[in-house]
Amino acid sequence: MTEPACTQAVIDDQSTIDMSGYHHYIAMPDLSAFARSGFPYSRMADLSETVVVVPAKSGATQISTYLEMLAAISARSGYPAMGLRLSDNWGEAAKLDADLLVLGSFAPEMRGNRDMNLLLDHSRDWLLQSSNAPENREAIHNADVNDPRNQPASRVEVSAKGPIAAIIGMQSPCHDQRSVVALLASEEGDYQLLRETLNDSGKMDAVAGSVVMIRSSGVNGQMVGDQYFVGNLPWWLMLWFKLSEHPILLAVMAVTGVLLTSFLIWRVLRWAGRRRLAYEQ
Structure with a gap:
């Protein structure tokens, strides 16, 4: 009996995969896409269509959070953030044709925006909570935000005695095809909680929907607000x-x-x- 010949194959290191013919179209906001792949910022590998809005007077914890978040997105895209733009002026940044990544808190003029689902102000938050909140990531991802049961039904005021942070996804107020993701925190403990979540793959798996509440007890995501679509289809x-x-x-x-x-x-x-x-x- 003759043994078969030892056959080996290798992919040419000069070969490329062309995916330029694929159509890109996604329902937003979708924080699970942000948690998994850094979308929409990683759409451009060098983050050339991303503007990060940081507080004018950022502390060491805020800068560390900013750098860790950029490192995570760059790790997913496989390229350093050479084209990133940084700003401390929300008014100017919002007018740019770019996706915004907000750190810390929203500008005062954004607090009256109808798409604002969550505001943090010194351990107090107001969450527009839906009357039919899904309980798991799959249900959140498949939730129909146009369903009246998933529309903001009440304004719930919560007094937080421990650290609290949030991640919010929404449409850019100035550009229909652009998105805003806000990493909201106010105190030192809040930023530490946010950093722990961003560096914990298990907790990031729970990030989904349009609003994610982060507490010491866990991570809870909900789908509230208006849905919009990013991309183009024939x-x-x-x-x-x-x-x-x-x-x-x-x-x-x-x-x-x-x-x-x-x-x-x-x-x-x-x-x-x-x-x-x-x-x-």
Whole structure:
């Protein structure tokens, strides 16, 4: 018996994978995408379409949080953040055509924005809590934010005696195709809690939805607020995507199409039959 030859294969180190033909389209806000891959900032490997907004007077803990977050995103994209822009002026940063990563707190003018789901102010937070909050990451990811049960139903005031931080995802107020992710904290203990979460893969797995509350007891995410979409699709894929949300309508259209096609074929065959009979006569 002859043993088979030892066959080995290797991928040429000069080869490349071209994924430029793929379409990019995603429902936002989706903090699970941010936790897994650093999206939307990692869309450009050098973070050239990212602006980080930091407090004008940042302390050591805030700077450490900022650097650790950038290191995590760069690790996911595989390239250093050479194109990153840094700003301490929310007004100017919001006008730029870029995705914003906010650290610390929102500017005062953003506190009245209808998409603002959470505000932190010295261990006090106000959470627009939905009346039908999903309990796990999969349910949060699949939640329909247009469902009235998932719309902000009440304003709950919570008094926090321990450290508390939050991660919020929302649409940019100035650009429809841009996103804002805010890492909110106020006290030293809050930033420490935020850093521990960002460096803990287990806790980051719980980051999902549009609002994530971080406490010493754990991480809790919810899907509230308005949904928007980032990316582009050809018109035929967009039509299919819209129809996929209405299976009954899609079924009715399919049945109608089959009936119309059958009717046209019947008419053509009937016309052909009459023509043949007329020719034979």
